[in-house]
Amino acid sequence: MIAHSVFFYVFSLIAIISAVMVTVSKNTVHSVFFLILDFISISCLFIMIGAEFLGMIMLIVYVGAVAVLFLFVVMMLNVAEQKGQWFSSRWDGGTHIPIGLLVSLIIFFELIIVIGGWKYKPDLLNSLSIDISTEVTNTRSIGNVLYTDYIHLFQISGMILLVAMIGAIVLTYRERAGVKRQSYVKQISRERDEGVDLVEAERNKGVKIDA
Amino acid sequence: MDSYFSILFTEVYKILFLLVPVLVSVAMIVWLDRRVWAFVQKRRGPNVVGPFGLFQSLADALKYIFKEIIIPASSNKLVFVLAPVVTMTLALISWAVIPFGEGFVLADINVGILYLFAVSSLGVYGIIMGGWASNSKYPFLGAIRSAAQMVSYEVSIGVIIINVLLCVGSLNLSDIVMAQQNLWFVIPLFPMFVIFFISALAETNRPPFDLPEAEAELVAGYQTEYSGMMYAMFWLGEYANILLMCAMGSVLFLGGWLSPIDIFPLNAIPGPFWLIFKILFLFILFALVKATVPRYRYDQLMKLGWKIFLPFSLFYVVLTSSFLLYFDLLPGK
Numbered sequence: 001m002i003a004h005s006v007f008f009y010v011f012s013l014i015a016i017i018s019a020v021m022v023t024v025s026k027n028t029v030h031s032v033f034f035l036i037l038d039f040i041s042i043s044c045l046f047i048m049i050g051a052e053f054l055g056m057i058m059l060i061v062y063v064g065a066v067a068v069l070f071l072f073v074v075m076m077l078n079v080a081e082q083k084g085q086w087f088s089s090r091w092d093g094g095t096h097i098p099i100g101l102l103v104s105l106i107i108f109f110e111l112i113i114v115i116g117g118w119k120y121k122p123d124l125l126n127s128l129s130i131d132i133s134t135e136v137t138n139t140r141s142i143g144n145v146l147y148t149d150y151i152h153l154f155q156i157s158g159m160i161l162l163v164a165m166i167g168a169i170v171l172t173y174r175e176r177a178g179v180k181r182q183s184y185v186k187q188i189s190r191e192r193d194e195g196v197d198l199v200e201a202e203r204n205k206g207v208k209i210d211a
Numbered sequence: 212m213d214s215y216f217s218i219l220f221t222e223v224y225k226i227l228f229l230l231v232p233v234l235v236s237v238a239m240i241v242w243l244d245r246r247v248w249a250f251v252q253k254r255r256g257p258n259v260v261g262p263f264g265l266f267q268s269l270a271d272a273l274k275y276i277f278k279e280i281i282i283p284a285s286s287n288k289l290v291f292v293l294a295p296v297v298t299m300t301l302a303l304i305s306w307a308v309i310p311f312g313e314g315f316v317l318a319d320i321n322v323g324i325l326y327l328f329a330v331s332s333l334g335v336y337g338i339i340m341g342g343w344a345s346n347s348k349y350p351f352l353g354a355i356r357s358a359a360q361m362v363s364y365e366v367s368i369g370v371i372i373i374n375v376l377l378c379v380g381s382l383n384l385s386d387i388v389m390a391q392q393n394l395w396f397v398i399p400l401f402p403m404f405v406i407f408f409i410s411a412l413a414e415t416n417r418p419p420f421d422l423p424e425a426e427a428e429l430v431a432g433y434q435t436e437y438s439g440m441m442y443a444m445f446w447l448g449e450y451a452n453i454l455l456m457c458a459m460g461s462v463l464f465l466g467g468w469l470s471p472i473d474i475f476p477l478n479a480i481p482g483p484f485w486l487i488f489k490i491l492f493l494f495i496l497f498a499l500v501k502a503t504v505p506r507y508r509y510d511q512l513m514k515l516g517w518k519i520f521l522p523f524s525l526f527y528v529v530l531t532s533s534f535l536l537y538f539d540l541l542p543g544k
Contacts, residue, residue: 003215029343033290036336056325060369064332068339068362072355075343137321139382182510 008048015041028074032067039063053139226307229317233306237450238268243491244450244498251502275443283345283436290344295437295444298337302451305330309458310385312468312482323384324372327459328365331414334452335361338423341445342433353432356509357416357423363516364413370524371407374400375463377531380542388467390542395471397464403527404464406520408496411456413516415449417497419504420512453497454490461489 014037021034039062046055136144146154201207242257242265249256257267282288308323310316320326335358342354376382378399379390397404413420424432434445461467467489468482507515535541 027287029287029290033340052320052322053325056322056329059329060325060332064329064335064365065362068335068358071339072358075339075351075355137382139322 004048008045011041011044011048015045028077029071032071032074035070036063036067039067051138053137053142225317229306230303233303233451233454234447237447237454238272239265240454240494241268241271241446241450243494244501247495247498248502251499272443275440278439280439280441281436283347285346286436287344287346290340291436292441294337294341294344295441295448297340298334298448299444299451301330301334301337302448302455305455306451306458308384309455309462309486310388310467311486313385313389315468315483316385319383319385322382324376324382324387324463327384327455328369328372331368331452331455332361332365337445337448338433341437345433345436347436349430349435350433353423353425353429353435356429357433360416360420360422360512360516361414363513364410364520367406367516367520367524368410368414370521370528371403371410372463373528374403374524374531377528377535378542384462384467388462388469391466391469392473395464395466395469397466400464400527400531403524404460406524407460407464408493410516410520411460412497412500413512415453415456417453418501419507421506422509422512425506454494457490457493457497458486460493461486465489465493 018034018037018041022031022038025031025034039058043055043058043063046052046058199207245267246256246264257264260266260270282291305327307317308320308326310319338357338361339354342350342352342357345351375387375396378396379387381387381390412418416423423429424434429435434442437445466485468486470477470480470485
């Protein structure tokens with residue numbers, strides 16, 4: 001058990017420190033790297049409590065896909081321009097501070113509720129309608145619950161994601177004029193007769209190509 | 212306290228027993244790659260150092276060790292140094308779950324295949340970090356290309372894995388191998404095997420999908436600014452990843468450590484040897500592809516990944532699951 005708790009404290013310490021570093025570090029790319037470290041240590045914590053499926057999905061989805069997109073966006077931004085904006089002369093009057101305060105206030109109250117709920121944890125666990133058996137692997141038990149009791153919620157969330165995806169494509173899609181597209185069928189089915197065109201070129205006039 | 216140390220020692224011993232052969236075989240596989248490549252093109256390849264040139268990779272490694280490591284002045288030094296370390300570490304830790312025989316595996320975890328998938332999806336960070344920290348145009352372009360490419364092809368690999376999992380009913384790699392005792396999955400899922408092979412080429416940035424390091428356009432892609440041992444580490448990590456993809460292909464489709472047919476002279480050969488034969492077979496295919504196929508154009512690469520492989524493998528998921536359901540073959544009931 002000692003080793004278990006040592007590992008727990010190591011991972012949670014890394015998680016907390018890197019979460020702080022996400023907000024503190026001045027270089028935005030470093031922030032994203034710390035965010036990735038945070039995700040990884042949290043998925044390690046998931047694995048330590050036996051939720052190996054959740055831990056792995058956390059790694060695959062957040063670290064493998066979402067954080068890569070974050071990193072893309074942040075790298076594309078002009079980082080040098082943003083460096084030390086809080087302290088720079090181009091102070092924007094602090095218009096973002098009220099919203100930031102509101103969000104952090106909400107998060108603070110949510111944390112209080114979560115920590116307050118800790119007291120009633122045994123009652124909450126007993127009131128669960130799903131019986132958690134340690135015999136089957138947790139991948140199987142998640143599947144059993146997700147595809148039976150919560151199938152409608154599962155499908156609705158899938159539909160929402162689909163709509164969001166199509167919406168994002170529609171919003172960013174722009175038809176550009178003059179784009180030459182490659183058509184494999186056209187290329188392959190081209191014959192010699194249509195590919196080569198013999199033209200009598202007139203003197204001092206030339207031939208108009210691509211007409 | 213004493214028991215902790217004994218556990219620690221046995222584990223360290225086991226890890227060394229796994230990693231040292233992997234590292235040695237990575238060095239050997241580089242030689243094999245160059246040799247196969249040369250034979251296809253009617254050249255001789257590396258044949259000077261040692262018998263058949265076998266020690267060429269070791270000589271190269273020695274050379275890299277003694278070369279100076281140059282860190283560009285304008286680079287982000289910490290990230291620059293970390294990038295090859297990340298690549299190499301990720302390439303090596305995934306070997307922990309590969310089963311070499313029945314019960315002959317370092318970590319027999321329940322979600323083995325997800326672990327492999329997760330670690331291979333982390334592999335992109337080594338490249339992005341290297342490309343960004345170099346603070347130079349070619350590495351950055353190479354890194355962005357490779358990140359987009361690896362993320363795209365991971366999607367189709369994920370769907371292909373779902374196909375296999377439908378037939379197995381477990382995420383454990385040993386269970387996946389044991390489920391192939393009667394029939395290797397390469398037979399019923401042959402189209403998926405082909406797509407997995409091509410996606411693995413793209414995932415490991417091998418030709419014809421080696422756009423991240425396309426020397427004609429990007430010098431050497433994300434590796435441009437690296438030198439000496441740090442370059443060698445990128446290179447080792449890359450080849451360890453290629454070997455890992457071959458191992459994954461043999462576990463998922465070619466029956467892992469199982470012999471082709473369960474009759475005497477074949478099943479007398481120990482399991483690990485069969486797995487190594489299969490890995491070598493897939494690797495030689497990788498090398499042959501490198502020697503024969505020209506490089507893809509970037510838009511064609513993306514089109515292949517998103518518009519052909521992804522819909523086709525999704526369709527195959529539907530096909531496999533309906534087949535299993537109709538003939539009442541679904542596992543794990």
